[in-house]
Amino acid sequence: MGCSSCCDSASCVRRVPVFNGLSDVEINQIEGLVDSRPYDKGAFVFREGERSDSLFVVNEGLIKLTQSSRDGKEHILKFLFPGDYFGQFALLQNKQNYVNAEIIESSTVCLIHRKDFIPLLENNTTLAYNFLLSMSEQLHHAEDWAAALHMLEVDKRLAKILLYFHSKDTLNSKVNLPASKKEIAAMIGTTAETLSRKLNQFEELNLIKVSRRVIHILELEDLQHLAGTNRS
Amino acid sequence: MGCSSCCDSASCVRRVPVFNGLSDVEINQIEGLVDSRPYDKGAFVFREGERSDSLFVVNEGLIKLTQSSRDGKEHILKFLFPGDYFGQFALLQNKQNYVNAEIIESSTVCLIHRKDFIPLLENNTTLAYNFLLSMSEQLHHAEDWAAALHMLEVDKRLAKILLYFHSKDTLNSKVNLPASKKEIAAMIGTTAETLSRKLNQFEELNLIKVSRRVIHILELEDLQHLAGTNRS
CATH class of the missing domain: 1.10.10.10 (Winged helix-like DNA-binding domain superfamily/Winged helix DNA-binding domain)
Structure with a gap:
């Protein structure tokens, strides 16, 4: 792993709110587990129906999560900006992704593999609690937005x-x-x-x-x- | 607490998937923390904008979560059936509820107070992990439904x-x-x-x-x- 990858991984972990409140030792440990990958505009990190086994974090760039219908319509669920994570459903549930993750501006994406992430969650209650808070906030936004569209x-x-x-x-x-x-x-x-x-x-x-x-x-x-x- | 409350609390905890995988000792411990309350049709467990400090579980009956607009429109976010929980946003985030929880069929609701629930979460990784899985599944349903409405x-x-x-x-x-x-x-x-x-x-x-x-x-x-x- 070259220098640019190391620097990317470091900034990646520190910018994600889910990792807030962890000690420097813990952050350093997580940074050692993180891989970093570049993606070009138009590429897909994964598609609906595919499996993936990592937590992905946008380090640079812009990604959209979409669903598509059989007749080719597209629904944009959300945009992901630097610091936002995705892929948690397939990771946690061990199921297929229900969204496409499409790169809309050249991006660098960090990832932590399931085999590293699940033990982290199991051994670090701050991390598990932060993750739970973040998911509850995301559900809030999804439900608020659905109500706004309706009313x-x-x-x-x-x-x-x-x-x-x-x-x-x-x-x-x-x-x-x-x-x-x-x-x-x-x-x-x-x-x-x-x-x-x-x-x-x-x-x-x-x-x-x-x-x-x-x-x-x-x-x-x-x-x-x-x-x-x-x-x- | 009379016998009917004890029995309610017991069945309440055991029917919630979030508590699956816990030992009998842990389940018994949680049952001791649970309170049980009856609600009549038309009552509200809480309203949008109000604070609450418990995890609520439907033991019997039927509840709807709604949002209302300033001009009196109502948006039904979801129905809650026995075994479903609610109130986790205000509980975890220590913020106001963003939904109304309205009783639509006479219900018995179990509740675990924040002071008891947060230590449980912090000390029990199975519980924290189950809760995380459940929230990720709920986000999946909310996003799937939004896409279905659109496409x-x-x-x-x-x-x-x-x-x-x-x-x-x-x-x-x-x-x-x-x-x-x-x-x-x-x-x-x-x-x-x-x-x-x-x-x-x-x-x-x-x-x-x-x-x-x-x-x-x-x-x-x-x-x-x-x-x-x-x-x-």
Whole structure:
């Protein structure tokens, strides 16, 4: 393993919240177990129906998790940004993946093999507890999003997804849309035409400024208010 | 605590898959920590925005988890049958619940308080691991269902939800719909009229027989084939 792989693995483990709270000794031990792989845009880490036996972590790049129907439709479940993990279902359940993991920007992915990861989980209650917290948070997001798709108007759903992308890099007020406007429209359950019209409305309200796939967020609090996410 | 409470608590712990694989000594220990409460139809165990500090398990009855929008719309996230647990988000994250837990048939609910449950999790890797598996399975179901709502035709979504209700009592070929047809229609993203038409079509195909809110499943495999759940 060359130097670049070592450095990748180190940054990879430390950036994943699931490993927060572990001691330096434990982190170093985990870093020694991590492998790092480059993927080109368009490649798949795994496809729906395939097995895999690792926990994968995005170190650099951008990945989307999708499901496809028999007639070729695609449903984007989520985008994965640096620090996000995936593959836990096939890993923990020892079953086939139920999603495709497709690289949408050249990525470096770290992986910890089942034979190393399961003993870690069994011997480290902080890690098991962190993982449980993270899964409970993911279930929360999945259920919240399903409810939003069902109950909220398009402009609220659009505000929610923009805020979600923004949450991945809160220091940057510019959001790069990780997919085409047609794909984003499908994700929020609307048409590309309605999405364009809503983006124009948001611009007229001075909430955002749009330049192709870059959305500059001008009024974060107003956007949060519109999405209903600042009610607490 | 009277005899009926003891018996309730015992059956409650043993019927929850999260506690599978624990020793009899451990199960007995957990049973000693469990409290049991009756709830009438229409009551709430907790509401969206409220805090709670227990893991709740349905021992008898039927509960629905919902979210509501500011304009009074309701989204049913899931139904909870005996053996299902809930409240884990507020418990683990120490945050407000993001769902309402509403009793739809008189229920007995068991609960384990945070002060007892967290030490159990920290000291019992089988329990922590089981819980993690269960959460990963729940995330799978939530994501699968979101994809189904997005990509599949109404008849496949209807077949899926009927099979889901059937899975809660596989020995019984009769499914009691846990909600009104209007609510079921909303869950599968259609109108009550379309749902009625599809139920009629399923009857004409001899897949099911409908008597008010009871669905008699006549051809389980055909229904599975229609839902696309027997492809493995």
